[in-house]
Amino acid sequence: MSGDLTFDVIGAQGPRRFFQALTRDTIAHAYLFTGPGGTGKKTFARRLAQALLCRAPGAGTAGYDGTCDSCRLFSAGEDTRNPDFIEHTGVMKIGDPDKPLGFYEGDDLTSRDLVRNLSLQSYLGGMRVLLLGDVSFATPESANALLKILEEPPAGLVMLMTTSAPDRLLETIRSRAIDVRFPSLAPAEIREILIRRGFDEERAALGATLGGGSATRAMAALDEEEESLRSQVAAWFFSAAAGGDAPEQSWATRETLAEGLEIVKTLARDWVALGVAGEGVRLSAPDYGTQLRDLAPMESRAAVAMLASLDEAQRIARSNVPPSLVGEMVRMAITRVA
Amino acid sequence: MKVICSTKDIASAVGAASKVVNAHTTVPILSNVLLQAEDGKVSVRATDLELTLEQGFAAEVAEPGSVTVPAKLFSTYLANLAAGTMELSGTATRASVKCGKSNYDFHALPADEYPPLPAVARGSHFTINGKRLRDGIEATIFAASNEEARGAVLMGTLFEIDGTALTMVATDGYRLAKFQTTLEDGISGSERYIVPSRALSEAARNLSAGETIAVSALGPQSNQLQMTAGDAAITVRLVDGQYPNYQQVIPAKFDRSVKVNTSALIGCLRRAELVAGDRASMVKLAISGQTLVVTASSDVSGTAYEEIEVEQTGEDLTIAFNARYLVDILNHVKTPQTAIEFLGPLSPAAIRPAEPVEGGEQLYVLMPLRQ
Numbered sequence A: 001m002s003g004d005l006t007f008d009v010i011g012a013q014g015p016r017r018f019f020q021a022l023t024r025d026t027i028a029h030a031y032l033f034t035g036p037g038g039t040g041k042k043t044f045a046r047r048l049a050q051a052l053l054c055r056a057p058g059a060g061t062a063g064y065d066g067t068c069d070s071c072r073l074f075s076a077g078e079d080t081r082n083p084d085f086i087e088h089t090g091v092m093k094i095g096d097p098d099k100p101l102g103f104y105e106g107d108d109l110t111s112r113d114l115v116r117n118l119s120l121q122s123y124l125g126g127m128r129v130l131l132l133g134d135v136s137f138a139t140p141e142s143a144n145a146l147l148k149i150l151e152e153p154p155a156g157l158v159m160l161m162t163t164s165a166p167d168r169l170l171e172t173i174r175s176r177a178i179d180v181r182f183p184s185l186a187p188a189e190i191r192e193i194l195i196r197r198g199f200d201e202e203r204a205a206l207g208a209t210l211g212g213g214s215a216t217r218a219m220a221a222l223d224e225e226e227e228s229l230r231s232q233v234a235a236w237f238f239s240a241a242a243g244g245d246a247p248e249q250s251w252a253t254r255e256t257l258a259e260g261l262e263i264v265k266t267l268a269r270d271w272v273a274l275g276v277a278g279e280g281v282r283l284s285a286p287d288y289g290t291q292l293r294d295l296a297p298m299e300s301r302a303a304v305a306m307l308a309s310l311d312e313a314q315r316i317a318r319s320n321v322p323p324s325l326v327g328e329m330v331r332m333a334i335t336r337v338a
Numbered sequence B: 001m002k003v004i005c006s007t008k009d010i011a012s013a014v015g016a017a018s019k020v021v022n023a024h025t026t027v028p029i030l031s032n033v034l035l036q037a038e039d040g041k042v043s044v045r046a047t048d049l050e051l052t053l054e055q056g057f058a059a060e061v062a063e064p065g066s067v068t069v070p071a072k073l074f075s076t077y078l079a080n081l082a083a084g085t086m087e088l089s090g091t092a093t094r095a096s097v098k099c100g101k102s103n104y105d106f107h108a109l110p111a112d113e114y115p116p117l118p119a120v121a122r123g124s125h126f127t128i129n130g131k132r133l134r135d136g137i138e139a140t141i142f143a144a145s146n147e148e149a150r151g152a153v154l155m156g157t158l159f160e161i162d163g164t165a166l167t168m169v170a171t172d173g174y175r176l177a178k179f180q181t182t183l184e185d186g187i188s189g190s191e192r193y194i195v196p197s198r199a200l201s202e203a204a205r206n207l208s209a210g211e212t213i214a215v216s217a218l219g220p221q222s223n224q225l226q227m228t229a230g231d232a233a234i235t236v237r238l239v240d241g242q243y244p245n246y247q248q249v250i251p252a253k254f255d256r257s258v259k260v261n262t263s264a265l266i267g268c269l270r271r272a273e274l275v276a277g278d279r280a281s282m283v284k285l286a287i288s289g290q291t292l293v294v295t296a297s298s299d300v301s302g303t304a305y306e307e308i309e310v311e312q313t314g315e316d317l318t319i320a321f322n323a324r325y326l327v328d329i330l331n332h333v334k335t336p337q338t339a340i341e342f343l344g345p346l347s348p349a350a351i352r353p354a355e356p357v358e359g360g361e362q363l364y365v366l367m368p369l370r371q
Helices: A013-020 A041-053 A069-075 A111-118 A140-151 A187-196 A201-211 A215-225 A229-241 A257-277 A286-294 A300-317 A323-337 B007-018 B071-079 B130-143 B197-206 B262-276 B323-330
Strands: A030-034 A085-092 A128-137 A157-163 A178-181 B002-006 B032-038 B041-047 B051-058 B060-063 B065-070 B085-090 B094-099 B102-107 B120-129 B156-162 B165-171 B175-182 B190-196 B212-218 B224-229 B232-237 B256-261 B282-288 B291-298 B302-309 B311-313 B317-322 B337-342 B349-353 B361-366
Touching: A013 A041, A013 A178, A030 A041, A041 A069, A041 A085, A041 A128, A041 A157, A085 A111, A085 A140, A111 A128, A111 A140, A128 A140, A140 A157, A187 A201, A187 A215, A201 A215, A201 A286, A229 A257, A229 A286, A229 A323, A257 A286, A257 A300, A257 A323, A300 A323, B002 B007, B002 B051, B007 B032, B007 B041, B007 B051, B007 B071, B007 B085, B032 B060, B032 B071, B051 B197, B065 B071, B065 B085, B065 B102, B071 B102, B120 B130, B130 B156, B130 B165, B130 B175, B130 B197, B130 B212, B130 B323, B156 B197, B175 B323, B190 B197, B190 B232, B197 B232, B256 B262, B262 B282, B262 B291, B262 B302, B262 B323, B262 B337, B282 B323, B317 B323, B323 B349, B323 B361
Parallel strands: A030 A157, A030 A178, A085 A128, A128 A157
Antiparallel strands: B002 B060, B002 B085, B032 B041, B032 B065, B041 B051, B051 B232, B085 B094, B094 B102, B120 B212, B156 B165, B156 B190, B165 B175, B175 B361, B212 B224, B224 B232, B256 B311, B256 B337, B282 B291, B282 B317, B291 B302, B337 B349, B349 B361
C-alpha cells in the first residue's frame, strides 16, 4: 500500500530523509525547522502533518494517500481544515485570562487557546499536529505558557515550529525542540515551485535566478519585476547600447543610483561575456538573453574600457556628484563601445 | 439533496444546532451548519470543534445527500418564514429554498469538507434515564474548577462507569461533589471519562429529561462522548489527562455528626457571611449540646451569632468553613434535613441529604479552614 503514498515537497532532501527514518511511534514531540526564509519549511511541516494524520494503511512519516477523510480536509483549501491540525503563523500572544470559557478560536490564536485545545483529546482519534510558522512570542509569558506542553506533551502531539531566526527564541523553547535545518533551494527547485504556482517557464526561470535560494523572494521579485528598477534600468541600457537618442535616466536618482549601477554592470558584463565566449556562456541576466545577443559584439579593448568606466562611475557615485551626471557618464561609456 | 419539510421543524432544528457556532472562527466551514438528509429524516449539525450539537427532524427526503450553509444567515432566514412547507435542495456550492412564491439561493461549501465525527468506539455504549443524568449533572458540575490555570482536568467532571454503576465526580481541590446512580444498560467492564463541564450544562439544557439518553464513546481512544436523546445529540471532546484519586480525600470514617434543617442553615450562613467579609468568607460552626452556633466576625463589619437546634451525635466540635462553599453545597441538597459528618476540626467534612433521594446518591466533601 505504501506505494500509493506521496510526500509532495520540492527540495528539502535532508529533512525528508531525516523524517523518513522515523515512525509515528518514534517521532519526537517537538521540532524546530530552521533555515533561510522561503526554503519550504512551512510547506514541509504541512505535508508532514498531513502524512502523520493520514488514515491510509502504511501512512506516516513515509507519506500520505491524499484521498482519506483526513487528507481531504488538507487538500480542500482555505475554507476548512483538519480538526487535529492547528496552524498559526507569526507572533503568539498570551491571550486574555478574562475571556469567557468555552472553546474559542478567534481571529488570533493565543497561547491560552492552544493550551486549552491541547488539554482535550484529539478530535478524530489519532495524532495531533501543531504548526507554529515563523514562530515568535509577544512576551516571555506567552512562550512560557507553552512550556508545559513542551515538557509534558499530551500523547500523540507533534509540535512543529519554523523560524529563520532561531536565536530570537527563548532558550527554554529552543532546547526542548529538535533542530532540523533547511538549506537554501537550488535554482531548479525554485523553478519547479514557480511553475507549480502557475508561472510560465520563462518567468519561472527568471524567478529562479532572482530568488537567491528562496521561493518567497523569487515570487516577490517576480511580482515587483514589472515595476522594478531592474526593468527600468534594462530598458534604458538597451536603448543606450543601441546608440539611441539620450533616453531619460529615470533610474539615476540619489536613492536608486547604487543599485541601478549594479544592474548596468550585470548587463554590461553579460554583453562582454557573450562577445568573448560566444553562445553557451552562462548569463547573469538570462531573461535579457535575446536582447543581449542582438547587441553588436565588441572588441576586448573596448570592453575593458567600458567596464573600467563603469567602475569609475560607481566610485564617483559615492561622492557628491549629482546622480544625473553619473548616469550621463555611464551612458557615454556604453554608447562609445556601441 | 432534496427534501420537503415544515418550515417550523427546520427553523427550530437549525436554530438549536447553530447555538454552538462561533462567530469568530477562522475556518469558514465552521460557521456553517451541515444538513444531512436520509431515510425520511434530516439531521442538522454544528460544531466549534469542542462541542458538536445535532438536531434532527422528520422530512420527506426526495433525494438523500448533504449540504452546508452559513448558520447565522440560514437560521435567521428560517426564523422569518411563515409556517408552511418548503423545499430545500442542495449541491456542493449552493443551497436553494423554494417556499410558496419565493426562491432563495444560499452560497454553500462542499459538505464533504465538514469535519466528520469519529466512529463509535466498540464496547463503550450505555444508556441512562434522562432525569438521572440531569440530576447528576446538576448535583456535581458546580464543584468543578473554573480556573483555567488549574488545568482542564479539574474543570471537567469525571464519569466512572463500572458495569451498570455510574459515579460522577467534580472537584476544584477545596470541595468535591459525587453522585452515584445506576444505568439502564451498562457496559461490560469499566471506563473513565473526563467530560468538560460546559458540555454537561449544555446537555442538561438540551436533552429532554423524559427520555432515555444513549451515551457512546467515539474514536479509537474514546476521544469524544456522544449523548443522544430522541432527535437531539451532543458530542464533546473529552479531556486528555488523569483524574486525581478522589477517594483519597473522602475520609473512610467519621466520629461525630449533626442533622440540621437545610434551609435554616442556608439562611444562617448567608447572613453570617455578610459579616465575615474578605477573610475567605470564614464562618465558625460550634456544635455542643444539640445546638449549632454559627459565628463570624471581621474588623470592618462586626460580629455575627446564630443558633440552630440540631440532632448531634458524638463529641462537641468547633470547625470553620468558607460560607460560600458550604451554601453552594447545601443549595444542592434537596431534602429538608442535611446530614453533616466530621472527623475533627482539620479533616474534611462530608455533607449529604439526611434521607435517601430517589434516583441517585449524593455526597459532598468540604475542606475546613484553619481557625
